[in-house]
Amino acid sequence: MKITMLGTGAAFVDPDRAQSGVLVTLDNGRHYLFDCGAGITRNMVRANVSPADVPFVFLTHLHHDHICDFPLFTITGWMWNRQGSPIVVGPKGTKDFCSRLFEGGAFHTDYEARSHYPARQRNLEAMKPDVRECSPGIAYQDEHATITCDWVEHIPREVSECFGVRMEADGKSVAFSGDTAPCEAMVKLAAGADLLVHECTFPEAFIEHRKKTGVGIFAHTSPTELGIIAKRAGVKALVATHFGHFESTSPVIKNAGKLHFPVELMGPQLMDDVVRDIRKNYAGPLHIAHDLMRVDL
Ligand SMILES: [Zn+2]
Numbered sequence: 696m697k698i699t700m701l702g703t704g705a706a707f708v709d710p711d712r713a714q715s716g717v718l719v720t721l722d723n724g725r726h727y728l729f730d731c732g733a734g735i736t737r738n739m740v741r742a743n744v745s746p747a748d749v750p751f752v753f754l755t756h757l758h759h760d761h762i763c764d765f766p767l768f769t770i771t772g773w774m775w776n777r778q779g780s781p782i783v784v785g786p787k788g789t790k791d792f793c794s795r796l797f798e799g800g801a802f803h804t805d806y807e808a809r810s811h812y813p814a815r816q817r818n819l820e821a822m823k824p825d826v827r828e829c830s831p832g833i834a835y836q837d838e839h840a841t842i843t844c845d846w847v848e849h850i851p852r853e854v855s856e857c858f859g860v861r862m863e864a865d866g867k868s869v870a871f872s873g874d875t876a877p878c879e880a881m882v883k884l885a886a887g888a889d890l891l892v893h894e895c896t897f898p899e900a901f902i903e904h905r906k907k908t909g910v911g912i913f914a915h916t917s918p919t920e921l922g923i924i925a926k927r928a929g930v931k932a933l934v935a936t937h938f939g940h941f942e943s944t945s946p947v948i949k950n951a952g953k954l955h956f957p958v959e960l961m962g963p964q965l966m967d968d969v970v971r972d973i974r975k976n977y978a979g980p981l982h983i984a985h986d987l988m989r990v991d992l
Pocket residue numbers: 705706715758760761874937
């Protein structure tokens with residue numbers, strides 16, 4: 696099993712990171728995509744994988760940084776001759792989201808125009824996602840893999856469900872947090888996993904600042920909390936990802952971030968603090984994610 700980090704950033708557009716996306720490739724070559732944030736389709740191609748060859752997408756939640764590229768991923772798959780509908784598993788609202796995109800939706804003109812090509816008429820199913828809204832428990836199963844999910848704590852559930860997941864395949868297990876505050880559900884999903892890919896959006900210094908200034912509702916996991924989760928779950932290796940631009944040197948991000956972050960603290964040195972704080976509790980193998988980073992299990 697191969698895990699490729701297609702996107703490792705968060706909600707701001709970041710010159711150095713695409714938004715969320717993780718691609719799992721089984722030993723038999725079958726691909727499973729988890730989240731579809733802006734930039735991940737391009738990174739998928741950079742990783743030498745065609746979107747047309749990825750039959751399965753799990754959307755952990757419907758924040759834009761986890762779904763923005765879904766139209767591009769789907770249209771590219773259609774143009775590149777995907778056969779059949781992509782399977783899309785996600786929270787309540789996923790059917791509504793997908794139904795408003797293509798035929799009769801936001802990209803109707805593109806759909807209509809491109810449908811006139813005979814070649815594109817031959818695989819119109821590629822533009823009709825097979826959407827399955829999931830509930831805690833087994834979210835998806837085929838002859839190669841089993842994916843279980845549970846609610847995590849990120850957005851109030853009455854507004855939108857958010858899922859963490861665990862995938863079992865090739866005799867290995869890998870868990871993905873999506874976005875979440877520290878929660879018991881994620882400890883259980885990740886229990887004994889060969890790999891945990893977990894969000895780690897802000898360093899402690901940012902979290903303190905956001906608490907003091909009341910910016911946003913804090914619903915992410917700090918590096919210290921992530922170390923505790925990885926230790927309690929007994930994972931064999933950890934990938935920290937979904938970094939909230941704190942290390943950026945971009946003047947545009949620094950300017951835009953003024954309302955959100957203590958921009959005077961921003962810089963690459965903060966990643967050392969992140970590692971130090973994860974290490975307070977977790978001593979196992981640790982990967983600080985970057986786009987196109989690959990972990991083989
Ligand atoms: Zn996010």
